[in-house]
Amino acid sequence: MGEKKEELIKIVGDNNVLDDPETLDSYSSDYSFVPSRKPWFVVKARNADEVQRIVEWANRTVTPLVPVSSGPPHFRGDTVPSEGGAVIVDLSEMKRIITIDGKNRMTIVEPGVTYSQLQPELAKEGLRLSMPLLPRRNKSVAASLIEREPTLIPKYRWLSADPLRCLEIVWGNGDKMMTGEAGNFASIEAAWKRYFALLNPRGPAQVDYYRLVQAAQGTMGIVTWTALRCEKLPKVQKLFLVPAKRLDELLDFAYRLLRFRFGDEFLFLNSFNLACILGEVADVIKALRDELPRWVLILSLSGRDILPEEKVEFLEKDIADIAQQFGLRLISSVPGASSGRVLEAILNPSKEPYWKLGYKGGCQDIFFLTTLNRTPEFVRTMYSVAEAQGYPASDIGIYIQPVHQGASCHCEFSLPYDRSGQVEVTKMQGLFTEASEQLLKEGAFFSRPYGFWADMAYNKDTQTTMVLKKVKDIFDPNHVMNAGKLCF
């Protein structure tokens, strides 16, 4: 072990190899139910060359590596080692925004760059990134997008991974590669010189390598920069709320707007989730939950470059007309929430504490892909399992996010609980397991299978499991990358 430490120190320097008990403990578990396991070391990499040397070293010594980009708390178990003797590769110090190209609406960032760091810098250039719903302030932009987290503007997701474009990857065998159109050049600068802004993620050649690291939980390699497609910062933006008593009352209306690509931020929240976003502490959340409409479709309208006011004005009129056809109203405030407060909330990272922790201090999320028309069934199933397990349905947060321009949607149930009491933890574990299994049975697609979902999901698709193992053997032949995750 001493020898290993010395070798790591040679790569990243004395100050960047940590093995004090407190540090190791902090990486040994998270908010998920994944069993805790202490790593041997935490190594803070500062650049791609160091990352590459660490991976090469891991291959020589057959040492498991676990890449981590975001700061704590973590929720899904993917950064907790599954095997003994693992080394955490902490990328959170790699915080360079390599470039912001205003004209081509591109930015290139290292994995430690967070939304709270990036968005203000983009705004200076008149740009922004479509974000996930209130990410943690220390959430890595790259990690979020590589893991295919949903973002709030479905119309700009031509690809399920948008706005992710080209990447630099250190594969599990230690080879470094630039993907997409960048992969045809010796350097980023060489690509720029030839009028390639790293916009095209496809290739190089006949493989979409960037797809193979998506939702891989760090099992294929380590991404050392990502090129991201930004949007013009709106000059005018108005947010509207469309309340309903039942989710299904909103769906036909939503389908019409998705088809027309009307609206930017476009998401459904139930009263409890909206209360958590606006309320921050338990008492306020409870009061808001009872006051807010049961369901709200949140819809923002933006005018960007030319005639921005006219754009928002015509959209508002058209959408109001469409809403009327479906017996709905497009309004700027509902009891307990104004559009201004909601807009301010969803355009920014979460305040501290993280918005899902304000109610009870802990939270388990169950999320999957489905189609919008099926979401009411899954909501009923979730409520039914919760009721059977004695968990109050009124404490379940629900977030539905159309993705990929509405071809599918992310459906997420958030289950707050008190982590300090063993009884409640055990109960939650039971609810989480039972609900996940029941939802899977009814057709929930756990496309990003974290923790125990992996066994559950891969057991339903043996051919994908077999093919993924082939891919793993190609890119990480010694299986040093985050061993024990997914089906590996």
Next chain:
Amino acid sequence: MAISREAYQALEDIVGPENISEEPAILDSYAFQWLAEFRQHGSKFMPRAGAVVLPGSTEEVQAVVKICIRYKLKCKAHSTGWGLYGAPITENAIQLDMRRMDRILKIDEHNMFAVIEPYVIGATLQAEAMKVGLNTHMIGAGASCSPLAAATSFQGAGPDSIFMGSGPENLLAAEWVMPTGEILRTGSLGSGLGWFSGDGLGPSLRGIFKGILGACGGLGVFTKVAVKLYPWPGPTVMPIEGTVPAYTAQLPENIRAHTLAWSTWEGYADAVYKIYNNDIGYIAHRQFIMFGDELQAAVLKILTDTTRTLNDLEELLKKPEIQKLSEEMRRSFQIVLVGMTPRDIEYQEKVLNQILAETGGWKIAAMEEPTMAGWSLLYMIKLCFKNLNYVYAGGFHDAMARAGTPDLVTSGWMEEMREQKRKFGKQGGIVNDGGDAGMGGVGTAGGGGYNAFENFILYDPGDAASVEAARACNVDAGHIAVEAGAGGYNFFFMEKEQVQALLAGRARPAIFQWQQKIKEAFDPNGVGDGSYLCLDE
């Protein structure tokens, strides 16, 4: 090359005697391919397959692949076929013709996708989609091509990509008979949950079979896919009038076509950026330049006037108004605006007018004339006149091709592209169209951002001197592209050793060593025909 009787019998047992042939005339009809004349031997024929097989189902495809493994045969499928790419490039191969698998299995109106088989063509899918207010991305190769092939196996961009994305962007779940004969169903389909997602569980395995280019049939067979559809707020049946090729359609006020022009490339590029940034446009493409910058106006006149033929070309070229129009169209592209509502189209038109005012552009008046506007609108929406690429002499091929940001046009590359071909045009052998037939140039991906151009060489495939002139022009263009760090290879025309040398000379040759590893893992028996490029270690 004939295959063994046992192998033939085994294949016949799978598909039935009516769906297999080894008749030389039949086999040669598959081997006779557009662009084959550019291969080293100069023949118009690709290597003759051992048999052509028409499977009718996924199970039959799977069984055929397994027979190919057993008898050490190569196997290559084509759907609608578009040039030599769909034909086996090696001997000892079975050509799969997927024409029996031509069903649209589902159109999910709400979630906006269709599930299709390989031989569904763009035109059929579009006609069915329009009945429910939807439309499909139409690849640049035209309405007679297979959206499945475009999404899985070749490139897949088209004039509408700015709004509808490209084929691979639109690919949801897919059913893939791998070269081992096993079937992989990607994404949600693999878990038996339908076609709505092509990604997961975990990593997205479609990355294996489709990059900037697909495997061109060299890595298994795709038997069904789901592709995204897009809104169509127009008539459910296209009200086509007129006589071919002067078809036109009177479409509602919310659907409009313009040809936009600029006096400088800087203005053109600025306008393209502004179109991206303001989210306008349903189709945007430098389309009619494919007839050549000096000939396009005359050809448009011929195509829209049924009393005219190509024999009138020289006469028309002398007319001042034709010359003026050609000059006006030099830095131009076509745009189709589609408003989802009356207010939407009104807004888009206003934004477009402001973009033109800010960039020094204009709408070409001659193209606003109802006959021309109706014709070009229908052309752009249906993209059903792909045969016109061959209109002058029966063949076309690429000179310089290039992709990049909109600024590329301001780099001097457009002039270089034009001059490169113009030089050959003046020498004879290829059509002297002015030099710039650089089609493309607005948006190659959803939401725009980058674009691609391909400068067509128009030649006579039946004339050896013309083929040789086109080849020389293509090779010259390839050298320039490689020096510029882009494109520049066309491996289908090369012998294996030349391909290896070409791949080894790339800035990042390792990418083809990765493909070799993938090939070894996914095609251990070597069933693929070599269209999946590998660099030997």
